[in-house]
Amino acid sequence: MEKKQPELRVRRTRKLLWKALIELTTEKGYDSVTVKDITERAMINRVTFYRHYEDKNDLLMRGMDEIMDDLNERSEPPLTNWRVSVDQPPSNALVFFEHVQEYAQFYRVMLGKRGVPELGERMQRHIDTLFQERIELVRHTESSRIGKTLVPTDLAVYSISTTVMSIAKWWVDNDLPCTAQEIALYTTRLIVLGAYRSIGVEFELPEELRV
Amino acid sequence: MEKKQPELRVRRTRKLLWKALIELTTEKGYDSVTVKDITERAMINRVTFYRHYEDKNDLLMRGMDEIMDDLNERSEPPLTNWRVSVDQPPSNALVFFEHVQEYAQFYRVMLGKRGVPELGERMQRHIDTLFQERIELVRHTESSRIGKTLVPTDLAVYSISTTVMSIAKWWVDNDLPCTAQEIALYTTRLIVLGAYRSIGVEFELPEELRV
Amino acid sequence: MEKKQPELRVRRTRKLLWKALIELTTEKGYDSVTVKDITERAMINRVTFYRHYEDKNDLLMRGMDEIMDDLNERSEPPLTNWRVSVDQPPSNALVFFEHVQEYAQFYRVMLGKRGVPELGERMQRHIDTLFQERIELVRHTESSRIGKTLVPTDLAVYSISTTVMSIAKWWVDNDLPCTAQEIALYTTRLIVLGAYRSIGVEFELPEELRV
């Protein structure tokens, strides 16, 4: 059973408000945007705004929810037989960056300095979850040998999710200068070489990269 | 020639206002703090606040300036004969984390989710500057061999400064669970193994870490 | 030809709305009553209210119309051979107070301080009309002698209608402490002794009241 679609007018109103929020945040930064600004831009009465959302932040959160829901639906559970590699990004990395690409304008705005730190944190939690599961799997897979730990694991995991988020930010800020496939690969390389290596997860390294 | 100290009362007023800002930001987050809050906490008349600062942000920026000045004074110019190593953090890494340690309360508050993203960005720029110079040096030093580039250099540099900042945040958020020396070492390892390696900067790796 | 009765549902709706208006005015005063209050109390949809009435005041006016129509139907034209007396209220005085008695709740509410001044004014106009005709008759009837005028006639007439209305208000406010016959008599006495006398209308005064 699927949930009933709201009325046409309601959907139109909400869409216009969301659009106005993104536009205005792009123009003057999230903090500077007022509810009045949003409703004027959307050509919606201010009171009507409050009939749908508690405040500016509520509008943002609900929009973010939808986007995060979309990401969650796309993400696959971590594979059990998974090979750590510097040549092939894992499927969820690809899913993540394709998702970012799709909502590029949104992410560019919201991850920017005048955007909403909250968004980065929510996504980071999402990534944390995926990676922690993954790392456990990786550490217990025969294809990975465990070496010496150079950095505390929790610090390394934290640095991983930060790295992913910051790369996503860099990617959209620079107007997607490469494909999702490529950026996912770069991300994988940085993480696998750095954080993974630091916590002793070993991996297949092509001959020419060996030290 | 030293600049004349402001009058006693003026220094007292400014100090009280700064103290109040930090306290209140700790308690309820920077955005929620109002000028009225600050002046009430500092027991300073609201008009007096405006005699010293343009607004809440001005107060913050001037405080940040002083802290950043302190950091800049401590930082040394990058060494020309510099050896990339996973065992010994470069001196500026140590300087940086010792500085963070000194102002730990300030950084904990301001880097936190209810803090001020602006601060992170200013510091990141600082770090970017240091690292870009350093990387140039490293790449042209005979002690480092240049290998294959796995990740675009600008992306790697960006990920470096992000990593440093995020580690600093993790460090203060977790109440300095290790010494400045240690955290500087971990940071160096993550960066050297990951980002440096990705852009082909090779380094001395102890025997037992070799793949 | 009688006017067609509205549909059953319509009559029910209007009756419920009227009832709710009176109740709510009793409870919190006319000004504080909102259309929403009325429709909630009447368990009628707010839009339905607007299908029947323009606004809260329209509902009141139409109800008042019906009540005033009732009063007008009962009132008799002033008699030509009419004796001014302090012992016997004229028939219309009786009609008036019996009418007030019948709609006591309504009058108590609407003449009260949180009621509707408009009502008092409409009734006062009604009374004015009756009295002006009457006074003309009285002044030209041989049974009344015209004495010296102590007060301008228009002022006296104004004071008469005010007196009647204020007595009606006093009567319902004090929960009808005497019969309609009695209150009509008191009213007549106050008017005949005061206003009538002041404009020179003389009257039969029982022996024991003479000065």
Next chain:
Amino acid sequence: MEKKQPELRVRRTRKLLWKALIELTTEKGYDSVTVKDITERAMINRVTFYRHYEDKNDLLMRGMDEIMDDLNERSEPPLTNWRVSVDQPPSNALVFFEHVQEYAQFYRVMLGKRGVPELGERMQRHIDTLFQERIELVRHTESSRIGKTLVPTDLAVYSISTTVMSIAKWWVDNDLPCTAQEIALYTTRLIVLGAYRSIGVEFELPEELRV
């Protein structure tokens, strides 16, 4: 020790607001006047209004207070040796109507149908107080003989204060068609002949008025 005058600006602000209230009430009726109307007319910021008064009604009440205070200061306590007469209004009647005359614009507006019933009630209470004391005195003065009671005393007293108020209203509504002295005399006559007589208070009646 006299109470300290508020600051010049404050007095100016309040005066402008009061003036605007009276003007606007004259133009469109008290109920239709909004705080926004008042502040725009007074060229005062709306927020400043709320710094001085709780709401529109508070502004009115405080203005009324001052006017009532003025009336109270002028009114004399009822004389003990007091002669009821139809030729000479008692001094307080004169005081009252002179007061009304002075604030004629205010009373015209506020006693009118689009004015504020509250005002009439406050004044009526003032008058009630004066008259009740006076009637007690009158009834126990040798110069007045007590005759038969034709109307309940409380009803008669009520009708007195109503009469005074309604005459005041008539007077200002008709643009003061006679002097305060005259209107006070008419009022006295109506009351003395009507209500006083009805409760048995006898008085000096010139020969030609005797029945």
Next chain:
DNA sequence: ACGTAAGCGAGACGGTACGTCGCGTCTTACC
């Protein structure tokens, strides 16, 4: 040490935005 210029407290004020309430209109769907 002491007079004076500054810093400061107190609070009125104009202004922008907030979130809420009530009004009256409109549409859709039911019966």
Next chain:
DNA sequence: GGTAAGACGCGACGTACCGTCTCGCTTACGT
């Protein structure tokens, strides 16, 4: 055709903060 349910535009409300101004008091500094 009467009614329910509810979205919507509109105008006013009373409040919170902002940043400015003016009026006096007091206090630390320089001569």
